[in-house]
Amino acid sequence: MQVNENKEFEPVIVAFCCNWCSYAGADLSGTNRLNYPANVKIIRVPCSCRVNPMFILRAFQRGADGVIICGCHPGDCHYTSGNYYARRRMTLLFSMLDFLGIERDRTRVEWVSAAEGAKFAATMNEFTEAVRALGPNRRLEDLRCRKQ
């Protein structure tokens, strides 16, 4: 394991992945030996609409620098319509975070199917780089949760 000695900023990315598509997509990208950054911490959820807006805020509170929600393509939801609700919810939440002056590129929704291992890896690489460029999350962090 490499030790990061020069203390270069490493973003913490939380990815909420739907059990039926992107979670399997992440698995596929692994079996295909595609690289995606170790910064990404995957949390498996039964459906993208399981993601309560509070989960996202909590992730930021606990020190995440970026949060990405991955679900099935619209129309492909395992539960028929979950991702349609998630889509509205996340649009409004992101808009509100933007309204409060939180950097808008820290949050993202991406539709990744179980067959799109390459897309999963590419999305995570791109998102991690985007968040790295933004720097640490200072506007939504909770100082009490910061690691000493």
Place this chain on the structure above:
Amino acid sequence: MQEAMIAKAKAMLADGTVDRVIGWKRGEFWYDITPAVFETAEEIDRDLVFDDFTAANVSKYLIKECVKGGGRILVFLKPCDTYSFNQLLKEHRIDRGMIYVVGIECYGKIDPDKIRNRGITGVKSAVNDCGTLKIETVYGTETMPAYEVMAERCLSCKSKKHVVYDELIGEDGEVTDSDRFDMVEKLENMTAQERFDFWRGELSKCIRCNACRDVCPACTCEHCVFDNDKSGIANKAPFSDFEENNFHIIRAFHVAGRCTDCGECSRVCPQNIPLHLLNRKFIKDINSLYGEYQAGADTDSRAPLTDYTQDDCEPSVVHERGVE
């Protein structure tokens, strides 16, 4: 108006149609008017008031009164309160059969803070005479146009029309074409840093008194997520802005699509945080992205967040628009 209301309430109590009346009574100070439940004609004669300072939205009080059971309840609702009433009906929080709604006319309410900010002190009473406010103080009489000291939410009134009533006292008005989204737009046109500074400045004033939650007619959960004894929130002074920041995001999101924009949150805020702007932002987004929707305008349409269409926009619209 007040006389007509008192007469109506007493008549309905006397013939037994209702056994309680929800209205307003004076609090500690002349301008400090508070919602009240009346059960006898004497109480009504003595306490019931209706003037330019009866700003409180009493629809939320119906939840508790309906749970108590008993006979029917007479409630006085201003036009904007009827939207909250409808929304509560839609969410099955109140029982329409138990309630007799008397709609009352409203020309906008006076904000006592605005009078105080003009340096007028020692006020004994204030009377609105056809748009001119006459204020009696211990030092003499002051007059001013009423709109100059009107509450912000009334200056951009969304509707003077009662969406639900059994009986009306006074005239029914029209849905007004208000400019209520002006401030939201102004903020949207700022840069992210400016917006952040604005909101941090406002939200860091929050003392977590929970008044906004307690007064909100859309906040009716029996067990509120913020009433968690184990959170430790009540035991210590906040030392980072995070808590307040998150409290208000969560609360605004929780009422998104159900908020009727009654403006009670900003009215009761002891720190004068413009909380209604958060709710209006959601309303504005919903209107522009998912079609015009006014919560409480009816009782059968589906709320925007419990509905979807297959061609909804992607969340990336947020990333693509306007200034960063």
